[in-house]
Amino acid sequence: MSNIKYILGSFGDPDEMMHGIDKLQENNIKIHDVYTPMPIHGIEAKLGIKRSRLDVLAFFCGLTGTASAFALIYLTSVVDWRHNIGGKPALALPDFIPIMFELTVLFCAFSLVGAYYASTHLFPGRAPRVMDLRATDDRFIIAIDAKENAEHSVIDGLLKDAGALEVKYNERKYVSYE
C-alpha cells in the first residue's frame, strides 16, 4: 500500500461529486484537488479557494493603459511636435478619447490573461499534470493524498457511498506523461 500516492474518486455526475466532497470533509479527510471537464459552481467555496483578485489587477492595468495612451498622445502631439491644423488646439481631448479607450481595453485584456496564465501555470508546452485522462472528458475526479490520509478503506467507502463509479489508487502522481 505504501506506493500509492493518490486516491482518485471518479464520478460520472457533478452533483454526486459534490456530495462526495461533503462526505469526505465531514470525515476530516483533506482533498488534494478536484478535476472536472467543466466549471462547477460552488466547489471553490467547499475547497476554500480564495476569491480571485484578477479583477483588481485588470482594473489597475486598464487605468495604466488609459494613462499610457494619454501620455503618448500628449507627449507626441502637444509637447514634442505640435501641428497647426487649421489653428485648432493641439490639446484636443475629445480626439484623444478613442485611443485612450482602446489602450485601456488592450492593457486590461493582456494583463488579465497574462496574470491568469501565470497564476495557474499555463503556458505553451507545459507538461499537463493530469491524474485521470477522463477528467477532461466525462469524469469528475476527487483526488486525495494517500500519504496524508492513512485509512484508505474508509476513503474508498465514502467515495463509493457518494456514488463514485470507480476508485483508483495511483502510484504515480500524474498518469498523463511518460
Added chain:
Amino acid sequence: MSGHKESILREPLITGQNITYSKITSDILLPVENKPNRAWWIGFIIALCGAMLWVFAVSYTFWFGIGSWGLNKTVGWAWDITGFVWWVGIGHAGTLISAVLLLFRQNWRNSINRSAEAMTIFAVICAATYVVSHMGRPWLAYWVLPLPNQFGSLWVNFNSPLVWDMFAISTYFSVSLLFWYTGLLPDIATIRDRATGLRRRIYSIFSFGWSGNVKTWQRFEAVSLILAGISTPLVLSVHTIVSMDFATSVIPGWHTTIFPPYFVAGAIFSGFAMVLTLLLVARKVLGLENYITMFHIESMNKIIILTGSIVGVAYLTEFFIAWYSGSEYEQYAFINRSTGPYWWAYWMMMTCNVISPQLLWFKKIRTNIAATWILSIVVNIGMWFERFVIIVTSLHRDYIPSSWAMFYPTWVDVSVFIGSIGLFFTLFLLFLRVLPSIAIAEVKLLLKSASEQAKLEQIKEGHLDKEQVAEYIGSLDKFDSVKQEEYAKI
C-alpha cells in the same frame, strides 16, 4: 448549481435522448478525430482556389500598385474599403455572441460562440489585409504606428480617425484572439487526453498544460466574465470608429452623426447572417443538429429582424435628415443615391437589408432552414451593397460636374474580393478540422438543466403545470432534431 431544474417553459438547448457527457465530447470531436468527408474536401478545394486567387490578386496589386484597381481621381475609395467594412462588420457577431450574450446570461450562446468567434478572427484577418493592400506601399504599413520622427515620417496625426481605426482594429483583433484562445484551452485539453502519439504532443503544447482543477476553472470563469465586460464596449467602439472614418469627413452623405449606431447595428446584422450561413451548413455536414438546434436558429433570426429594422430606420432617418437639414449638397447626395446612376445599388441595398428580412416575422420562414439560409446570404449581399452605396455613390459626383465619374471595378478588384471570401472559408474549414467547433465544456454545463432529456424527465415526474407542459411540447414542433413520437404519448 448544476443540479437545479430549469423552467419547463424554456425551450431545450440540447435535443436528443441518451446524451451523456462523453457523447457530447465524441459528437463534437467527430470532425477533429476522423478523416474529413467528401463534402469537406470539396468545400476546402473550392475555398483554397479562392484563397490562391486572393494571393495572386493581392500580389498583383503590390507589384503594379493601386492603379490596377478601378479607382480614379474622383472615386478614391471603392471596393477596397467596401470589402474592409464588410468584413469588419461580419466579425462583430462573434464578439456579440461571446461577450454580450455572456453578460446577459443567454445560455444559448454556449453552442455557437466558438465558431462565431473563429469567424470573427478570420473576418478581421480578411479586413486587415484590405487595409494593408489599399495603402499603396504596403511595405511601409508600419507608418500607421506612432513611431518617432527619425523613422522618416512625422508622428501620426492623433486627430485622425484612420489612426484611431488602426488602434481599434488591432486591439479588437488581439483581444478577440485572447478571448477565443483562452476559451479553447479546456477543449484542446480534451482532444489531447483522447489522442495518442504525435497528435497528443501537438495538442499538449497548445493546451498550455490545462488540467481542469478547481482553481483554474474558477479563475477561468472570472477571466471570461471580465473579458466579456471589456469586449462589449470594445466591439461597439470598433465599428463606431470605422464609421468615423466617414462621419468625421465633410463629404455629403458621410458627414452624419447617425453613422456610429447605424454602423454597429449593421455590423451585428451582417455578422449574424454570416454565422447562420456558416452554421446551417456546418450543423448538417458535421451532424451537430442536437447542439445547434432550431431554437438557436430562430433566436439568431430574431436578432436579424431587430438589427435589420434598426438599419432600415437609420436609412429612412438619414434620408429625412438630408431633406430637413436644408443643405442642398446633402439633399443632392441622397437624391443621387436613390435615383442617380447607382440607383440599382441603392435599391438592391434597400431590398436585401430592409424588405426581405421582414419575412422573418413569419414563424414558418424563420424556422425553415432553407429559407433562413437563403435570407442570410441575401442579407450579406445587401450589407455589401450598403457599404458600396455609402462609399461610391457619395464620392462619384464631386462638387464640380467636370470631375463627375463612374467607378468600374477591374478584374483585380473582383479577384481580391472573391479571393478574400476564399481565404475566409479556407481558414474556417481548417478550423473545423483541427479545433472543436462547439465549446465542449460550455455545452456540458447545459446537459443537466437545459437539455431535452432533462426536461422530459421533469415531465415524467409529473409535478408540473399541465398547461405549461402542453406549451413546452407545442414549442418542440419546430425542432427538426426532436423525435415527436416521444411526446405523442404524454
